[in-house]
Amino acid sequence: xxxxRERYGLRIxxxxxxxxxxxxxxxxxxxxxxxxxxxxxxxxxxxxxxxxKPVLLKRGLSATLEEFLMSAEYIMSEGNYxxxxxxRGVRTFADHTRNTLDLSIVPAVQxxxxxxxxxxxxxxxxxxxxxxxxxxxxxxxxxxxxxxEVHNHPEKALSDGPQSIYPDQFARMMDxxxxxxxxxxxxxxxxxxxxxxxxxxxxxxxxxxxxxWERSA
Amino acid sequence: xxxxRERYGLRIxxxxxxxxxxxxxxxxxxxxxxxxxxxxxxxxxxxxxxxxKPVLLKRGLSATLEEFLMSAEYIMSEGNYxxxxxxRGVRTFADHTRNTLDLSIVPAVQxxxxxxxxxxxxxxxxxxxxxxxxxxxxxxxxxxxxxxEVHNHPEKALSDGPQSIYPDQFARMMDxxxxxxxxxxxxxxxxxxxxxxxxxxxxxxxxxxxxxWERSA
Amino acid sequence: xxxxRERYGLRIxxxxxxxxxxxxxxxxxxxxxxxxxxxxxxxxxxxxxxxxKPVLLKRGLSATLEEFLMSAEYIMSEGNYxxxxxxRGVRTFADHTRNTLDLSIVPAVQxxxxxxxxxxxxxxxxxxxxxxxxxxxxxxxxxxxxxxEVHNHPEKALSDGPQSIYPDQFARMMDxxxxxxxxxxxxxxxxxxxxxxxxxxxxxxxxxxxxxWERSA
Amino acid sequence: xxxxRERYGLRIxxxxxxxxxxxxxxxxxxxxxxxxxxxxxxxxxxxxxxxxKPVLLKRGLSATLEEFLMSAEYIMSEGNYxxxxxxRGVRTFADHTRNTLDLSIVPAVQxxxxxxxxxxxxxxxxxxxxxxxxxxxxxxxxxxxxxxEVHNHPEKALSDGPQSIYPDQFARMMDxxxxxxxxxxxxxxxxxxxxxxxxxxxxxxxxxxxxxWERSA
Numbered sequence: 001x002x003x004x005r006e007r008y009g010l011r012i013x014x015x016x017x018x019x020x021x022x023x024x025x026x027x028x029x030x031x032x033x034x035x036x037x038x039x040x041x042x043x044x045x046x047x048x049x050x051x052x053k054p055v056l057l058k059r060g061l062s063a064t065l066e067e068f069l070m071s072a073e074y075i076m077s078e079g080n081y082x083x084x085x086x087x088r089g090v091r092t093f094a095d096h097t098r099n100t101l102d103l104s105i106v107p108a109v110q111x112x113x114x115x116x117x118x119x120x121x122x123x124x125x126x127x128x129x130x131x132x133x134x135x136x137x138x139x140x141x142x143x144x145x146x147x148x149e150v151h152n153h154p155e156k157a158l159s160d161g162p163q164s165i166y167p168d169q170f171a172r173m174m175d176x177x178x179x180x181x182x183x184x185x186x187x188x189x190x191x192x193x194x195x196x197x198x199x200x201x202x203x204x205x206x207x208x209x210x211x212x213w214e215r216s217a
Numbered sequence: 218x219x220x221x222r223e224r225y226g227l228r229i230x231x232x233x234x235x236x237x238x239x240x241x242x243x244x245x246x247x248x249x250x251x252x253x254x255x256x257x258x259x260x261x262x263x264x265x266x267x268x269x270k271p272v273l274l275k276r277g278l279s280a281t282l283e284e285f286l287m288s289a290e291y292i293m294s295e296g297n298y299x300x301x302x303x304x305r306g307v308r309t310f311a312d313h314t315r316n317t318l319d320l321s322i323v324p325a326v327q328x329x330x331x332x333x334x335x336x337x338x339x340x341x342x343x344x345x346x347x348x349x350x351x352x353x354x355x356x357x358x359x360x361x362x363x364x365x366e367v368h369n370h371p372e373k374a375l376s377d378g379p380q381s382i383y384p385d386q387f388a389r390m391m392d393x394x395x396x397x398x399x400x401x402x403x404x405x406x407x408x409x410x411x412x413x414x415x416x417x418x419x420x421x422x423x424x425x426x427x428x429x430w431e432r433s434a
Numbered sequence: 435x436x437x438x439r440e441r442y443g444l445r446i447x448x449x450x451x452x453x454x455x456x457x458x459x460x461x462x463x464x465x466x467x468x469x470x471x472x473x474x475x476x477x478x479x480x481x482x483x484x485x486x487k488p489v490l491l492k493r494g495l496s497a498t499l500e501e502f503l504m505s506a507e508y509i510m511s512e513g514n515y516x517x518x519x520x521x522r523g524v525r526t527f528a529d530h531t532r533n534t535l536d537l538s539i540v541p542a543v544q545x546x547x548x549x550x551x552x553x554x555x556x557x558x559x560x561x562x563x564x565x566x567x568x569x570x571x572x573x574x575x576x577x578x579x580x581x582x583e584v585h586n587h588p589e590k591a592l593s594d595g596p597q598s599i600y601p602d603q604f605a606r607m608m609d610x611x612x613x614x615x616x617x618x619x620x621x622x623x624x625x626x627x628x629x630x631x632x633x634x635x636x637x638x639x640x641x642x643x644x645x646x647w648e649r650s651a
Numbered sequence: 652x653x654x655x656r657e658r659y660g661l662r663i664x665x666x667x668x669x670x671x672x673x674x675x676x677x678x679x680x681x682x683x684x685x686x687x688x689x690x691x692x693x694x695x696x697x698x699x700x701x702x703x704k705p706v707l708l709k710r711g712l713s714a715t716l717e718e719f720l721m722s723a724e725y726i727m728s729e730g731n732y733x734x735x736x737x738x739r740g741v742r743t744f745a746d747h748t749r750n751t752l753d754l755s756i757v758p759a760v761q762x763x764x765x766x767x768x769x770x771x772x773x774x775x776x777x778x779x780x781x782x783x784x785x786x787x788x789x790x791x792x793x794x795x796x797x798x799x800e801v802h803n804h805p806e807k808a809l810s811d812g813p814q815s816i817y818p819d820q821f822a823r824m825m826d827x828x829x830x831x832x833x834x835x836x837x838x839x840x841x842x843x844x845x846x847x848x849x850x851x852x853x854x855x856x857x858x859x860x861x862x863x864w865e866r867s868a
Binding site: 093 | 279281282307309310311312313314317318319320321322323324325328341342346347350351353354355356357358359393396397400401
């Protein structure tokens with residue numbers, strides 16, 4: 001992964017699933033991801049709070065806004081203020097998508113917190129055909145970025161194939177998002193996260209590539 | 218209401234809550250609304266199917282996609298094919314909005330049905346501050362229109378004040394939507410509903426005004 | 435149906451789905467049922483409130499306790515105080531039963547209201563094998579009765595076959611319930627509804643039979 | 652805690668929240684609890700699977716039956732077959748209880764698995780007044796035991812006071828459960844867990860007391 005980072009100039013996000021893997025991830029990744037199923041793993045949150053690397057915290061499948069922000073507080077209370085929130089769908093009765101992507105949490109987070117909030121339409125829908133429309137919708141809410149799974153052979157993907165988009169869909173998506181983002185404007189929020197990791201792409205062979213789009217400042 | 222329609226050239230949507238009110242609504246309104254709480258009032262659906270006026274069918278608070286489309290079938294099975302679907306939020310555990318606006322139903326409906334689908338971010342969030350971001354998101358999904366509540370004195374509104382936006386917010390919204398809509402494009406769907414009622418505005422004094430925005434065709 | 439009532443001494447509950455069917459049901463049935471999908475059909479509720487026959491009001495699929503009691507108020511506000519509430523399962527993410535039977539509403543209703551509350555474990559689970567355990571559980575909460583679907587040939591039932599129990603299961607159930615009911619005691623509630631309709635059984639051939647069990651007073 | 656165990660002959664359950672605390676808990680407790688928020692902490696599940704002490708696995712707030720059983724498999728796949736499942740309420744829209752106690756999972760688990768299943772009506776309702784009715788209902792489903800919080804001064808409890816019952820309520824509960832349990836019978840399941848820990852009681856001063864009731868075999 002270090003090799004890929006250097007060769008392509010990419011930054012890497014990867015997930016820590018317990019205190020042991022946290023040390024490894026903290027050493028190699030640029031951003032530490034804490035997954036939805038660990039959003040209330042308070043032991044892991046506190047350990048991540050002792051590090052000085054950005055933490056991407058995904059919303060739990062049935063977490064309220066308050067619980068989501070409290071989990072971020074667990075990290076920050078240990079001194080690490082670089083927390084990035086991420087909406088990735090919640091569990092409801094609805095069965096036309098794998099989860100229900102709750103985009104309304106974006107403006108709600110922005111009213112209560114200074115933390116950046118990303119949206120993951122890949123996990124949030126679980127269906128390739130819904131990723132583009134929901135990516136556009138996410139950017140239109142004024143979120144600070146999106147995470148999208150891309151794969152050049154989704155049918156061969158080890159995981160999450162059905163929700164991965166093709167590279168040409170990715171290109172079209174980036175073009176559309178680039179047109180929608182300026183409409184939303186800076187929405188009064190600090191431009192501090194400009195250039196933060198905006199799009200998360202599992203690399204076909206061996207890692208993660210990050211491409212960026214910038215929000216009009 | 219007939220007077221308002223003539224004076225301002227507006228079209229009127231209003232709700233039928235039972236078979237009795239249906240006759241009255243059918244006589245005066247341009248579009249008959251069937252509310253979320255009546256989405257599975259099969260008696261009302263069938264009666265509406267015997268009319269020859271457009272029916273706006275709102276998704277029930279806990280309706281699956283299949284149930285939503287089946288309710289539309291109840292209307293169409295009686296011969297009335299002018300059915301407009303409307304997502305207005307579903308009931309989940311989330312408490313930062315009054316309902317959880319499920320925008321992912323837009324692409325899901327578009328895969329399975331030719332029916333137009335609108336989004337109501339006012340009922341869908343119940344909070345004025347969330348209406349604009351979610352209205353933009355709705356249009357970005359590629360939906361066929363939105364319903365928005367506007368009031369010049371929301372604090373004096375008889376109902377739904379807290380979710381009604383101010384006229385100047387409405388103006389800003391229309392400007393933003395006008396920029397996002399062309400990005401989405403015609404999305405392969407018939408332009409037949411161009412010019413259909415796109416925005417629903419409770420009039421400050423005595424009725425409903427409808428303003429329109431057109432989708433790039 | 436009138437014939438069956440006379441021959442077997444049974445009382446009949448049947449559903450009114452609109453204002454038209456309400457008149458017919460009110461004429462022939464002993465109890466008027468308003469189904470879950472009509473729990474917020476306020477027009478129907480008010481019409482039922484003008485009658486002087488007991489109304490069995492089923493909880494909507496996503497109704498809160500407050501909304502459930504408010505719907506009962508719609509009936510009572512017109513002068514008909516003979517309202518019987520019925521929990522029949524709510525819609526959640528859980529997929530091991532058709533609905534999630536929310537038995538905790540029984541003590542919650544009993545704290546806030548004098549109205550009798552029944553439980554329907556047939557619709558509440560949708561699975562024959564779960565009906566007996568949940569019927570026992572319902573009675574153990576202290577509810578005022580249960581509705582159970584029984585059929586001697588469930589596989590030939592026009593509707594709800596998979597959730598109908600066999601007559602021998604019904605006999606075993608009644609025996610078990612008869613042992614659990616005395617443990618719960620009168621729970622401080624008036625014995626007024628003793629002898630009310632306690633069990634609802636679609637008749638194999640042509641109607642509904644009601645069998646009763648009495649709560650220890 | 653070791654002292655209390657010896658003096659009163661009680662067994663102790665306590666929670667492991669991460670791999671570090673697991674070692675400590677495994678040394679001192681008789682049963683290791685894995686809480687709802689850690690149900691999908693796969694790292695912790697695997698570590699618990701390497702121990703040879705019983706593990707009490709609580710259902711996650713939005714876990715399906717399949718996910719619940721899969722989490723038990725994570726433990727068993729490492730060789731520890733002493734897994735006890737526990738329903739403690741799931742998250743839904745309903746707001747009359749803190750969680751919605753899903754008792755229907757008891758017969759569903761019993762159809763698919765040989766694992767014992769307990770019910771926690773204290774966390775499952777969050778309200779003292781609902782604990783007794785739901786404890787009776789739990790036993791009536793045929794579950795293998797219950798966990799109940801008891802405190803002699805709930806108003807002074809460090810946590811979970813509002814859902815803790817008083818000692819005299821506990822005595823009455825045990826009496827009622829003792830009458831309901833024989834009605835349910837052995838339900839065809841092995842009597843192997845007879846005498847297992849059936850009731851979990853936070854001790855007023857310093858630990859946990861376990862009282863038992865036996866199911867008729």
